[in-house]
Amino acid sequence: MPERDTLLPSRRSRRGFLKAAALGSAAVALPPLPVSAQEPAGRRLGAGVSAYGGRSRFEVATRRVRGGRYDQAAGSLTPLQHLDGAITPSALHFERHHGGIPDIDPAEHRLAIGGLVERPLVFTMAELRRLPAVNRVYFIECSGNGRVKWSPAQPDTDAQAAFGMTSCSEWTGVPLSVLLGEAGVRPEARWLVAEGADACRMTRSVPLDKAMDDVLVAYGQNGEALRPAQGYPLRLLIPGWEGNISIKWLRRMQLVDRAWQTREETSKYTDLMPNGEARQFTFVMDAKSVITRPSGGQRLDGPGFYQISGLAWSGRGRVRGVEVSTDGGGSWAEARLQEPVLPLAHTRFRLDWRWDGSPVTLVSRCIDETGDRQPTRDALIAARGTRSSYHNNALQAWRIRADGGVENVDV
């Protein structure tokens, strides 16, 4: 039962927001409490302690595998619409693999640093764990997340299908700057080529400025070791940038004087413009948000109180604010942000709302601390056409029909 002071109207509501909210000032009859069930005589003991916990058998949220010819070169999507926090459970972190998940014994794993360095070095995992470590909460988002929005909205698309390639974890690891300091970067170095130990030896070029700034060489995720699907035992974590560059199963970094033009930064993860040119090294993930409750595929149980809730994030820094519209973008109200609001991390936003039962269109709009604001789909397409595939951060809208069903629409 909601606390009284969370009921509408929100103190932050703006003029013009929510005609339906007029109901909010009326006394609302709360439904009666259900009658307690009769206690049977005696109770069965519950399950005992266990070595590694699982979730309740009644919980069913799962990743959804995005179809492909091969499971090893495919993706699976985080069920954003079923999650409540800002952190993604490790077991539900989205996946994108290009050569399957390797089975790596950390005792055998090595990280080599070579190329334009004073001291080429090879580290064991035990040595890496002795280096100064930090914890950081960062999202990882595939730059193809939201790709469906280059095409007209399909009613059945839900939050998981459209935006499930973003996840957020607390990562533990060594700042890359520390490791590079150990090896000694030579002055002519400008980039490093990072290489994974998966079957395809995934490789990306990383600018040295970013490498020395906030990049982690991570071995921990949400308090335990990385999941195999997330790079066990070691991965790069390049916050705010497209997920592909955060090389998993990290085995080598080679300092070089310019970008190495790997397949993943030429053939893929480049953005084709209408004039035939392609933008390259489009690393940063723009400000984005999605309402997860209510969202596509869900159904409201009739008019009344609901809390609108969703996630916002930006690869450029902190989320400064999220605005929510219930009239398809005609008017906007400021949502509450769940503290702490961390840079380059998922930020939960909420707005209390009363649905009057009429068809409405919900939209959210993220603004980050740099002023980056989500564009409309039309504005994005006007600037970039429809074939650039990556980096679509257009506004997302959900239409709530009179029957309470929620479907994906364009605004």
Next chain:
Amino acid sequence: MSDWNARTVAAGAVLSMLCAGAVWAQTSDGARLTNLGTLATPEEIAAWGPIVGPDGEGLPAGGGTAAEGRALYDRRCAVCHGPTGQEGPDDRLAGGQGSLAGDGARKTVGSYWPAATTLWDYVNRAMPFNQPGSLAVDEVYAVVAYVLYLNDLVGEDDRIDPATLPGVAMPNRDGFVPDARPDVGEASGAARRAPAAAQVPAAAGTIAAAVAESAEPPTASGGPAVAAPEPAELPAPAGRSASAAEPRSAAQSSGGSLLEGVFTPAQASRGERTFSDVCAACHDTGEFSGGRFRISWVGRPVGDLFDTISTLMPEADPGSLSPAEYAAIVAYLLQVNGYPAGDAALPTNQRALGQLEIVSPPAP
């Protein structure tokens, strides 16, 4: 501490023992904080495998031609990328030049990739998809040459090696531009702070733009193109030679046309059982019949089909079946496609299989 690296601490790094016995590590600019990690030579790290740069940095000695790569491509690559690199089902490798600005943009090696070195690096590290790392250095050069040849970027006998590969003039080498964001509507207002990406060094101009015409690759040693030999690295299951237990093989009989029966009913039945046991978990016979079969296989020798299956399958343990079992599977697939059975069994002999051309299947 027994695992403490006892090597001399680099000059400037300081581990200062404080009087209470606590150890604090300090560092100054240019100095190491720890003495962890093992020093390696550049050669030792290079031995972890090539990471090839856009001017050919890291390319190992070796070379190959498209003529040498053709058979390898047909056997190892065509199953996913199509007979000419344009058919798929996986990434298209050839064609599409000039299409990028149109509605039907086709991004291929020839139309889109800015550097030929990328192709070598990627094939070497990641291809074939289910057996990465299985190609020898010269095989990588040869198949890279062939893919470039499929894009009309090199001649059939042009030798591709560390000297010539970086100079291949990729049509889209000047087609890439730096990140232009912010670029959308009100979000691109001047009030916005410059994004971190603005710090990224522009890559333009870093790609070798040497023109192939001005650096004509030397042709192969001059002799006539010979049939590509079997690569020694291909897995050769024990007992690969023709099985003595097989009855008289089709290739030993008259012309060996698929329309005259090149396998026995019993052989196809064995193949069906094996397919059901080993292959059906991943594959449906529909993948190997009808139009898909015709597009992929008609006009090619049965040996290609045998080689593809026996080299790549089953995915979890390629080459693990006996030659007779692979031949039986091929017989079954031929039967599925309507080819008649006969008195002679399909052989396992490479040469014999290579002489059996897959003609159009009989009308149903």
